[in-house]
Amino acid sequence: xxxxxxxxxxxxxxYAFEDFxxxxxxRLGPYQVNAQEIIDFAQEFDPQRMHxxxxxxxxxxxxxxxxxxxxxxxxxxxxxxxxxxxxxxxxGAPSVDFVEWKRPVLAGDVLHGxxxxxxxxxxxxxxxxxxxxxxxxxxxxxxxxxxxxxxxxFLGMRVKAKQI
Amino acid sequence: xxxxxxxxxxxxxxYAFEDFxxxxxxRLGPYQVNAQEIIDFAQEFDPQRMHxxxxxxxxxxxxxxxxxxxxxxxxxxxxxxxxxxxxxxxxGAPSVDFVEWKRPVLAGDVLHGxxxxxxxxxxxxxxxxxxxxxxxxxxxxxxxxxxxxxxxxFLGMRVKAKQI
Numbered sequence: 240x241x242x243x244x245x246x247x248x249x250x251x252x253x254y255a256f257e258d259f260x261x262x263x264x265x266r267l268g269p270y271q272v273n274a275q276e277i278i279d280f281a282q283e284f285d286p287q288r289m290h291x292x293x294x295x296x297x298x299x300x301x302x303x304x305x306x307x308x309x310x311x312x313x314x315x316x317x318x319x320x321x322x323x324x325x326x327x328x329x330x331g332a333p334s335v336d337f338v339e340w341k342r343p344v345l346a347g348d349v350l351h352g353x354x355x356x357x358x359x360x361x362x363x364x365x366x367x368x369x370x371x372x373x374x375x376x377x378x379x380x381x382x383x384x385x386x387x388x389x390x391x392x393f394l395g396m397r398v399k400a401k402q403i
Numbered sequence: 404x405x406x407x408x409x410x411x412x413x414x415x416x417x418y419a420f421e422d423f424x425x426x427x428x429x430r431l432g433p434y435q436v437n438a439q440e441i442i443d444f445a446q447e448f449d450p451q452r453m454h455x456x457x458x459x460x461x462x463x464x465x466x467x468x469x470x471x472x473x474x475x476x477x478x479x480x481x482x483x484x485x486x487x488x489x490x491x492x493x494x495g496a497p498s499v500d501f502v503e504w505k506r507p508v509l510a511g512d513v514l515h516g517x518x519x520x521x522x523x524x525x526x527x528x529x530x531x532x533x534x535x536x537x538x539x540x541x542x543x544x545x546x547x548x549x550x551x552x553x554x555x556x557f558l559g560m561r562v563k564a565k566q567i
Contacts, residue, residue, distance in 0.1 A: 283477075284477040287488070287489075287495070305495075308496055309473065310477075312476065313474075316448050317447070324451070325451075331453065331469075332472055333503070333505075334502060335499065337499060337501060338499040339498045340498060
């Protein structure tokens with residue numbers, strides 16, 4: 240890439256690295272989780288019985304037909320994509336700092352939440368790209384926190400800093 | 404539950420809490436990742452273009468049609484289930500300590516790896532249940548580390564300790 244040329248992915252996007260200011264919050268959801276998608280995901284990736292069967296879920300620590308933790312993360316990803324990432328210069332993510340599955344997500348639950356910018360810095364190693372740390376919190380319809388997580392994300396800059 | 408009764412979930416299982424000794428390693432995989440499943444997962448949960456389209460993937464930091472990070476985690480979950488969790492007293496997981504997506508997983512890659520017990524302790528708050536910390540490492544067919552992660556998992560005990 241030429242140092243004077245804006246990142247090509249930023250032309251039609253509302254959110255580039257420059258817009259991810261620490262403290263900025265994006266709203267996520269709502270997203271209703273139904274029984275069939277819990278079962279479909281579990282059959283493919285996590286066929287533990289509490290994720291496949293209502294009675295087994297009720298007999299488990301989870302207390303009902305409960306989404307796999309990785310399904311919750313995947314739903315969170317979709318909520319982030321629909322919330323702002325689809326309209327951003329995202330270049331993918333290198334790592335997750337943590338995920339806390341604080342309460343079960345049961346069939347019929349409706350999730351909503353937030354994605355908040357914690358830190359942002361330009362990368363010396365990759366001119367035109369910045370690294371942003373985001374915190375996500377998802378709540379259910381009773382406003383109980385069900386999942387908290389933090390991760391890093393690469394974002395293209397709208398206008399590349401001049402090389403000096 | 405009666406304190407003298409073995410946990411009912413452990414009757415037919417090879418691996419209960421007592422078998423998760425720190426240092427023990429389970430082998431995971433092999434698991435071949437194909438283009439269609441990368442696209443199917445992305446369409447549902449993470450429709451960023453580098454996860455949907457070979458040309459877009461090649462133009463991105465990822466260098467090819469690359470699985471979503473959450474897809475890699477979901478595949479890892481399936482490898483853990485098939486490797487040992489299906490034959491265990493697993494009661495689910497409360498949290499992930501971290502996930503590092505160190506290299507892209509591209510269409511055609513074949514993953515294998517390990518799941519290693521780091522720590523194990525009985526829970527005072529839930530007699531008959533223990534908490535285990537596990538570390539997973541997944542490698543591709545070139546023996547490059549693609550993903551490392553650590554998480555906690557609840558496991559039922561084979562024989563509940565007597566209450567004293």
